[in-house]
Structures are given as C-alpha cells and as structure tokens.
Amino acid sequence: MTLSVSIRADAPIPLDLAFDVAPGELMALVGPSGSGKTTILRSIAGLWTPTTARVSAGGGVWLDTQARVNLPPHRRKVGIVFQSYALFPHMTAAQNVMAAMPIADRDEAERLLALVNLHDLSDRKPAQLSGGQQQRVAVARALARRPDVLLLDEPFSAVDRATREKLHAGIIALRAHLNMPVVLVTHDMNEAQLLADRMLVIDRGRSLRGGTTAQVMADPEALRAMGIREVAALLPAVISGPEEDGLTRLDTATGPLFLPGVQGAPGTRLRVRIMAHEVILSRARPVGLSAQNIVPATITALVSGEGPGLMVHLAVGDTEILARITRRAAAEMALAPGDTVHAVLKAMSVARDHILAAPPQDSAAR
C-alpha cells in the first residue's frame, strides 16, 4: 500500500510539500539540517501534527486535518529507527524487539535479529552493544510490528565511517524483506544516492526536486541546495575478480574499471558512485597517464550554472555519468553535444564508502 503524504505548516518550520512512496520503494528525503526533513518524518509517525496535512498508508487514513482524523502514534502501523536509536535501556535486544509486537513472540524476535546479523547477541542490554549493533537492534524492532511504513531518521549518523559502510550494506541486504514504503531522512548525498530509489530534495520546507537519483543529480536547482561538490553519477558494475596488484576488476557497460579495496564475490552487482568533479575529459585517448580507467563516452548535454563551472552529461553505454569542468576548459576543447570524448577516472578517487552492493531491483549491469 502506497504512503501518501501532503503537509502544510507555518511553525515551527514552514512546510509545504507532498509526495508518494510505493511499497518496496526507498525514498530519501535529503536537504541541509533545519530544512524540515525530520519534522516530515514525525508527522508521518504521528509524533507531530502539522496545521494542514493528510497522511494515508496501509490502505487507511492516518491523518486528515480537514476530516479531523488524527490517529495517535501507537495506532499507526509505523516502524521508525530514531537517530539516537532510542532502545529501551532496561530490556535486552530480544526484549526490545518483542516490545514492538502485539503479542510477544521470542522465535519471531530471534528471526528478526538473525535478519540483521545479531542472532548471538539477543540477550545483551543496549549498553553492552556497540553503536552499530544498537542500530541493527533498532531496525529489527522497527520491523517487529510488521509496519505499513518504515521510517529511518538519519540512522547512520551516529557511527564511525567503517561501521556506516557495514550498516549501508546491511540495509541493502535487507531490501528484499522490505515490501513496505521506506522513507530515509539523511543529509548525506552519498548515502541517499547509494541506498535510495528516489530522492526528494527539501529546502526550507519545500520540495525542491523529486525523482530518481539520476534525475535529481542532473537538476541544477537541486544541486545548488545540496552543494555542487556532491554531484555524482551511479555506474552499475559487476565484480569480475581481484587482480594480482590488489586492485579489483569491475566490469561496466564500457569496459573494465580497476578499483582498490572492493570486497565481494565475483558476480556481485554494485553501484559505484563517480563524483563529477573527479572526472577528467580528454578529446584524444590519453597515453602515458597514471590514471588507469579511461572510458569512451558521448556528450549528451552541457549544462552551465551561475558560476564558472559546467556540467557535462556523458553517455557511457546506456548509463550516464557526469563531469564537472570549467566553462573555460569546455570552450578551449570546443565541446558540443554528440562529441565523443574519453572520461578519465582515477582509481584512488573512488572512496570505499562510495561503492555498495546494488539493491535487488537493479537489473544486471547494463
């Protein structure tokens, strides 16, 4: 059942937006802090009531200010992972999970904890668990109600980078079990792009741009709100195997890509986030260059913003990557749509947390 939200409010944060999330779809609400993302999530859960709003999910109406319908949080079948996790400190991991069930079911709690790879820690109290383990208990607890909507409020912000990578992979692995609408609130564009199917960019309480990650990434106005340095494309890839020198060979639509530090069995499908400002363009195929990943590409569009920069949209096979270069460089190279160029990617410039297993609905790398 689709989650349908429309909200209007003047205080504490002005809000005016509407969106739908389909079952099994993960939508990221992204935007700077103070833009109202968390307030939107709280309105869905019933922890806050906007002036005018309508929220429907699971085939029922949860909130309709005009019809004076406003279910309290405990009567909305919602699962939420709080930024602080908010685990009950006096209960073990299994008891925390069972606390969210109408009838406590130990076997079901163990199954959910196994789903988040915590089966052997079910009798630990939250204080005896690491931050990453606490987050996974919170995820299991959120699923224990068999919710009609799953809400994730900055669930990766309280852990270190290495743990965050693992938790990202955990969510991807869980996607096959998430058949309800999922809303992820984050200010991290990398997270949103790697995890979400769709994005909604929020700026001062308004939806600036919504759509697939690729659509949002190509939109100059959305980019201004997120920061131009966050612009990146997602390149589908399949692990081919490790090379002798420690690099891993990935097969993409336009030939191999060699990247360091990629873990996974051959055949694993990945999403590789290619930052636009890390891509160098060359008219001729460069030789004698330290960068090893040279991909032939066709220019599909040149989009200039307000500054001296220019966004070059490149077709690589049937996926698109983006290169951010200066307008001066584009003029000197006389770049125009339809031209063939070579995109140069430096292997070391792809950060480890910019590579993640592809969600199940991604078809095999095209």
Add this chain to the structure above:
Amino acid sequence: MDWKALFLSLELAAWTVAILLPVSVLMGRFLAVRSFRGKGLVEALVMLPLVLPPTVFGFYMLLAFGRNAPLGALWQQMFGHQLVFSFEGLVLASVIFNLPFAIQPAQRGFEAIPVALREAASCCGMSPWRALWRVELPLAWPGLMTAMVLTFAHTLGEFGIVLMVGGSIPGETKTIAIAIYDRVQAFDDRGAGIMAATLVAISLATITLTYALSARVGRRLS
C-alpha cells in the same frame, strides 16, 4: 514502651505511602511531561508544605476538617463521625503534608527519561498505559523508590501536624512521636529513650533495606 503508638505510626506511614504512590506516579509524570500555563503555580503549591510550619498547615487542616467546613461536613454525613481527631483525618493530613516528598522525586524520575524513549514506545504500538507500565515505570523506578522512602520516614517522624489535627487519642491518633513527647513531659526519660531508640532503629532499617533493594533494581536495569 507504647507498642500501640508504634503500630499506629507504622500504619499511618503505610497508608500514606499506599495512597501517595499512585498519586506521585500520575502527578509526577504529568508535571514532568506536560507544560501548561500555571505549571509554576502548581509546582509551588505542591512544595508549599515543605516551607510552611506544621502549625500553620495544621491550623488550615483543622479549619477544613471541621464540621462547619464543606469537607468536614460531607465526611460527617457520609461516615457519621467527624474528620478531626480521627485516624482518617490524620491520614488525609499526612497525605497532603507529604505531597512534596512524594511528587518531587517522582517528577525528577520521569524527567530523566529521554523524550525519544517515550516516542519510541508509542511508535512500537504501545498505548499510553502500556508504555507507562513497560517503559516509564521501570525507568522512573529509582525516583519513585526515593519518593516512597522519604514519605514513609517523614510520616514516622511527623509531630506538629499530628498534634494539631489528631490530638493525642491513644489507638486513634497518638503516634509514636507524640507518645515520646508525652513521656518526656512526664519526666519518664527511660520510656522516652526506649521509644526514641526503637524509632531510630526502625527508620534506619527501612531506609537501608529500600536503598539496598533499589540498588539491586538499578543493577538489573542498567
């Protein structure tokens, strides 16, 4: 040794605690969670018995419990005897006089629970009552424990209010504190000494036991 007075004191303390436990849970939670106009005034009213001399407080109680006041008259009509100088009147006065000792620590106990935990409880599908039972009471327990220990010990030791509202009727309103005073007035230092020592021992044992128990509960919770 006036055993009757001792048991009367223990009975009074037990009734006071029994009545104030639910009151402190509801009031303490209400004051901890809600903000409303006049909250400061309500909190001040709760604290008032702490600063007023027992004589002032007892004087107003006497007026309110008297046959000419609505409360006293209603009591007389319902139960056929007057409220002043009765055990029931003593319990009522004790309950009101102990409000700050019961509500203040309970309120602090509920305030110590992070808002996110209450929100998590309702987002786990718990009704407010279930959340109170499963999440809030176990976490506010140390505060409630302190509230009940303070109330019990304070009631055992209360003198002025009891004298004003209850008088000194043996078996009805003559508590151990009053009995000790009587003995001293009668120059029975030995009798007063035994009772005083007994009261010290009982109070110390009660407080030690409850703190030991609450420490065990605390270990279980953390």
